[in-house]
Amino acid sequence: MKTDIQIAQEAKMHHISDVAKKLSISEDDLEFYGKYKAKLSFELWDKIKERSNGKLVLVTAINPTPAGEGKTTTTVGIGQALGQMNVSNVIALREPSLGPCFGVKGGAAGGGYAQVVPMDDLNLHFTGDFHAITSANNLLAAIMDNHIHQGNALSIDPNQIVWKRCVDMNDRALRNIVVGLGKKSDGVVREDHFVITVASEIMAVLCLAEDMKDLKERLGKIVVAYSYDGKPVTASDLKAVGSMAALLKDAMKPNLIQTIENTPAIVHGGPFANIAHGCNSVRATKMALKLADVVITEAGFGADLGAEKFLDIKCRMAGLKPDAVVLVATIRALKYNGGQSKNDLSAENLDALEKGIVNLEKHIENLQKFGIPVVVALNRFVTDTAAEIEYVKNFCLKKDSEFSICEVWEKGGEGGIDLAKKLLATMEKKKSNYKPLYDLELTIKEKIEKIAKEIYGADKVTFDPVANSAIRKIEGLGYGKLPVCMAKNQYSLSDDPKKLGRPTGFTVNIREAYVSAGAGFVVAITGTMMTMPGLPKIPAAEAIDVTEEGNIVGLF
Numbered sequence: 001m002k003t004d005i006q007i008a009q010e011a012k013m014h015h016i017s018d019v020a021k022k023l024s025i026s027e028d029d030l031e032f033y034g035k036y037k038a039k040l041s042f043e044l045w046d047k048i049k050e051r052s053n054g055k056l057v058l059v060t061a062i063n064p065t066p067a068g069e070g071k072t073t074t075t076v077g078i079g080q081a082l083g084q085m086n087v088s089n090v091i092a093l094r095e096p097s098l099g100p101c102f103g104v105k106g107g108a109a110g111g112g113y114a115q116v117v118p119m120d121d122l123n124l125h126f127t128g129d130f131h132a133i134t135s136a137n138n139l140l141a142a143i144m145d146n147h148i149h150q151g152n153a154l155s156i157d158p159n160q161i162v163w164k165r166c167v168d169m170n171d172r173a174l175r176n177i178v179v180g181l182g183k184k185s186d187g188v189v190r191e192d193h194f195v196i197t198v199a200s201e202i203m204a205v206l207c208l209a210e211d212m213k214d215l216k217e218r219l220g221k222i223v224v225a226y227s228y229d230g231k232p233v234t235a236s237d238l239k240a241v242g243s244m245a246a247l248l249k250d251a252m253k254p255n256l257i258q259t260i261e262n263t264p265a266i267v268h269g270g271p272f273a274n275i276a277h278g279c280n281s282v283r284a285t286k287m288a289l290k291l292a293d294v295v296i297t298e299a300g301f302g303a304d305l306g307a308e309k310f311l312d313i314k315c316r317m318a319g320l321k322p323d324a325v326v327l328v329a330t331i332r333a334l335k336y337n338g339g340q341s342k343n344d345l346s347a348e349n350l351d352a353l354e355k356g357i358v359n360l361e362k363h364i365e366n367l368q369k370f371g372i373p374v375v376v377a378l379n380r381f382v383t384d385t386a387a388e389i390e391y392v393k394n395f396c397l398k399k400d401s402e403f404s405i406c407e408v409w410e411k412g413g414e415g416g417i418d419l420a421k422k423l424l425a426t427m428e429k430k431k432s433n434y435k436p437l438y439d440l441e442l443t444i445k446e447k448i449e450k451i452a453k454e455i456y457g458a459d460k461v462t463f464d465p466v467a468n469s470a471i472r473k474i475e476g477l478g479y480g481k482l483p484v485c486m487a488k489n490q491y492s493l494s495d496d497p498k499k500l501g502r503p504t505g506f507t508v509n510i511r512e513a514y515v516s517a518g519a520g521f522v523v524a525i526t527g528t529m530m531t532m533p534g535l536p537k538i539p540a541a542e543a544i545d546v547t548e549e550g551n552i553v554g555l556f
Helices: 004-010 016-021 042-048 071-084 098-102 119-123 129-149 201-208 212-221 241-248 282-291 303-318 331-337 350-369 386-398 408-429 444-456 465-476
Strands: 030-032 038-040 055-061 089-093 114-117 156-161 165-167 177-179 190-192 194-196 223-227 232-234 255-259 264-267 294-298 324-329 374-379 402-406 460-463 484-487 507-516 521-526
Touching: 004 114, 004 119, 016 030, 016 038, 016 255, 042 282, 055 071, 055 303, 055 350, 055 408, 071 089, 071 114, 071 255, 071 294, 071 324, 071 374, 071 408, 089 282, 114 119, 114 408, 129 156, 129 165, 129 201, 129 223, 129 241, 156 190, 201 212, 201 241, 201 303, 212 241, 264 282, 282 294, 282 303, 303 324, 303 350, 303 444, 303 484, 324 331, 324 350, 324 408, 331 350, 331 386, 350 374, 350 386, 350 444, 374 386, 374 408, 386 402, 402 408, 444 460, 444 465, 444 484, 444 507, 444 521, 460 465, 465 507, 465 521
Parallel strands: 055 294, 055 324, 089 264, 089 294, 165 194, 324 374, 374 402, 460 507, 484 521
Antiparallel strands: 030 038, 038 255, 114 255, 156 223, 177 190, 223 232, 255 264, 507 521
16 A cells, blocks of 8 residues: 555646636746745736635544544545646645654644645745744844843843744653853843744744734734733734744745645645644635635534634634534544544444444534534545444534535545535525624623634633733733633544543543734633643654655655
8 A cells, every 4th residue: 555655746747827727827926936836926816806705615524543533644645636627626625744653643644545745845844934034023032131130121020021932843852951051242141941832822923923014913813922911912012023923924825735636726825733833824714715716624623612712713713714624533433432442443333323423423513503504524434334434424414514424535636526515506606604603892701702602512611810810910911802712622522532432521620821912813722731732752753764766765
């Protein structure tokens, strides 16, 4: 059996200018990064912004398990299927982080015969957007530390610095560090921290900014620290906005690549959904909606994380209205949620399936709360039995959700034609009545409780004293009307990754809260979530290499 990277490297890619023609984009609006990658110019938006929007489809999934779900693979496969049906479409994805590529999860290019290419380029550096975000983040940190060293005119309290440095790598040793050691000329000694680049507020700002003006306004609002008298100190106060924007100028431009079947793909931005808002950029999505009749996008991890943030944060801020949601599940993952061991998932087990399907049930119910039609895509494995498939199908239909078997990993676009047809029919028959889950006028605690109780299914929410104090401060500074971005483990609906299925009777604990004023939301950290992952005992990096001919091997 061929690996994902072997399939991707054997794909017959078209020159990116030919892919762009499918979206009526001329070469004048492409900034080439070799033959198969290009950035879309700032000028393109002015040419297309008056066009009507296409249909917007979100692809999400049940809670991820070691058994695999295939959300990005399904997203790519739907686009390829629509392409085979001669339906004008474009997929809109996030860029992969290097952290998971060298860690354990892998990349974000899809899999099998439903991938975006060049896959190795996409997963390793791509067009440098993440490096630009990292540089802008760390420039702000350097300017802040230099300001303190040079006299501290803004009276920054070193014990109230909230801005962290970042690197796009899983590196647990950088979670908590001390900077400024050495001579007096080496800076002020203080505790510091690193987050992974995808968790940086700069990433969120880039993904939510409408244009360069909006980007600079958001950058200026970033709170980096508090003064001795408790006032927020911003990037604007430090006069860092212009130089940060200069580093982000090219990173603001969405990237155009293609799928294995040469379907256009706009890939831009990459926040994680468990520690950030988990969606590709507003610019990429809005541009895609003007360029094609159907736009297929995805949001990270399960629907309790990525989809909730897509619908409560991104769509609300950007004025987007999704027309349908595709919810991806596998029988293997549902049986795992039902208590079947990972080693026995190939065996038919209707009892475990019945116990585990409650996870799918909760996600369907959650999505329907937003007023959007739901289509369940069952990502088929060869070990799935007819009885198991029939059980899931009947269950979904009883929940007023369309159902389709998806085989795009094995068959590419052909394996997604039934899903694509049912998706189009659903959007034709059922009107989307999208609405956010909560009103922004609620207090921060009320918004957190709304998400925890209605989306996760929690009985109650508790707040550590540190979180209580932070929320009072955030509201006192006038940030109380912002949406909430929950940082929660992805494996469970609860804040305990071991509680699988559809847990009940549990409590969600808020450990910490802070404002991302530039992004425009308040972050609430639950349980033991960390914003800097670590590498596993045997990281994927050990298997990656480059041949003498310059080909990358071992990358999935």
